[in-house]
Amino acid sequence: MKLNLLIYRLALSILLGTAASSVAAKDFIPRLGVDVEQHSNITLEPSGSEVEDTMITPYFGFQYDDKGEDLEAKVDFLLRHETYAENSFKEQDLFNINGVLDWGVMPGVLNWVVEDYAYSQRIDTTEDNTPDNVENFNVLATGPDFLFSHEIYDGVLKLRLADVYYSKSNNDNMRVIGSAAVYRPLNVYSRIGAEFSISNVKFDEVFLTDYTIASAHANYERETPYGVLNLHAGASWADHENGATDSAPLFEAKLASEEGLGQNYSISLSTKYSDPALDAYDPFFTSLLEISDQQTINQNEISGTGVYKQDRLELSYGIQGERLGFSLAGFSTKSNQLLSTVEDTKDIGGGANLSYLLTERAVIWVDGYYSRSEYVDIIDERDKPAAPEPLGARVDRYAEITGVGVGASYTLRDSLSFTLGARNLESQSDDPNRQYKDDILYFNVQYRGTPKN
Numbered sequence: 001m002k003l004n005l006l007i008y009r010l011a012l013s014i015l016l017g018t019a020a021s022s023v024a025a026k027d028f029i030p031r032l033g034v035d036v037e038q039h040s041n042i043t044l045e046p047s048g049s050e051v052e053d054t055m056i057t058p059y060f061g062f063q064y065d066d067k068g069e070d071l072e073a074k075v076d077f078l079l080r081h082e083t084y085a086e087n088s089f090k091e092q093d094l095f096n097i098n099g100v101l102d103w104g105v106m107p108g109v110l111n112w113v114v115e116d117y118a119y120s121q122r123i124d125t126t127e128d129n130t131p132d133n134v135e136n137f138n139v140l141a142t143g144p145d146f147l148f149s150h151e152i153y154d155g156v157l158k159l160r161l162a163d164v165y166y167s168k169s170n171n172d173n174m175r176v177i178g179s180a181a182v183y184r185p186l187n188v189y190s191r192i193g194a195e196f197s198i199s200n201v202k203f204d205e206v207f208l209t210d211y212t213i214a215s216a217h218a219n220y221e222r223e224t225p226y227g228v229l230n231l232h233a234g235a236s237w238a239d240h241e242n243g244a245t246d247s248a249p250l251f252e253a254k255l256a257s258e259e260g261l262g263q264n265y266s267i268s269l270s271t272k273y274s275d276p277a278l279d280a281y282d283p284f285f286t287s288l289l290e291i292s293d294q295q296t297i298n299q300n301e302i303s304g305t306g307v308y309k310q311d312r313l314e315l316s317y318g319i320q321g322e323r324l325g326f327s328l329a330g331f332s333t334k335s336n337q338l339l340s341t342v343e344d345t346k347d348i349g350g351g352a353n354l355s356y357l358l359t360e361r362a363v364i365w366v367d368g369y370y371s372r373s374e375y376v377d378i379i380d381e382r383d384k385p386a387a388p389e390p391l392g393a394r395v396d397r398y399a400e401i402t403g404v405g406v407g408a409s410y411t412l413r414d415s416l417s418f419t420l421g422a423r424n425l426e427s428q429s430d431d432p433n434r435q436y437k438d439d440i441l442y443f444n445v446q447y448r449g450t451p452k453n
Helices: 002-018 276-280
Strands: 026-039 053-067 071-084 092-106 110-122 134-150 153-166 173-187 190-203 211-224 227-240 245-256 263-274 308-320 324-337 345-357 362-378 394-413 416-429 436-448
Touching (some): 092 134, 110 276, 134 276, 153 276, 211 245, 227 263
Antiparallel strands (some): 026 053, 026 436, 053 071, 071 092, 092 110, 110 134, 134 153, 153 173, 190 211, 211 227, 227 245, 245 263, 308 324, 324 345, 345 362, 362 394, 394 416, 416 436
């Protein structure tokens, strides 16, 4: 069943990429390669129980972009096959898809859209990112986009029927997503709008609680000397099948520098209700109206299932000179599951990267990363006999992970590159099972084709 679904997703990506083949010119960029990682402690065991192994991951993918008169297709596909020399974990296939097929039924007015977004995610956000705790998460959606205009107002109506798939956990669900928005320009550099979305979720398994999640908010966008400012304010609410209801204010603010400058930066603050599918799918994006860009997915943030309230602060800064580059980023997140306090988490973290261009084809870098997670742990047999608490007890835990690394890459040709590096990971925690070290040596060789049109 799972293999058939994988073949189906691959076939769908190829279909999205070839459906527009009869119109206009196309760009097709294949890529293939292999990652090799030697781990001193691949299972992230406590000191004294380390397990060495080598992870070998061949991969294949492509980017496809075809824009015709009435039909547009964009696909970014990657399939990875993870294997382990000493069989520490089972081999597995993981696939990433970012694909959109946009058909202009009535060009400029009514489009029919097929979208497929697939990513790897952690099954349990309170556990470490080992292969056993990783699965594929996929949102396949289809439906119409309708644009209407009146004087200086533009409006968008969207409807989607979506299939949400989990490769290991039994959280598959179907959903209907509806959204409506209206926008009005104030002048050449600012505009206001109002947006509403609703998503009704029905799980395949009867023991999971169906729900409806919705939001309504006003927004304001303005180009400033410091970048583009986006503000959203309103409310979110959720209504569960078991009768539980929740509501909370919604607020998002982001200031980001314009692209093309010698330096770039962004700062964002948000509080809202969401769920994994809504994190992967933007209910207000449409190619009919250049109001919002399709959101960039942070794969580590799409985890689990169900409605959660998330408060998040993000900062980033980067500067790139002729040879020297530097970037810095940080975040703070608090997530609360609406129907469970066990999965409540607090996370802070950040990282920095310094790179230097030796030649036109060679670059070296050094980077560092830190994160701290606070979560609730339920004592089970795995925690015994080290844990003094009784079985079933709720314990507040923390885990701090630091990582430092160095690396270098060389482009032999425009289409062939090599990367070599080393990284050290260390975790400190009041959970004995999450105190570990892992030294990693990694190597990559990749072929990336040049655009053909």
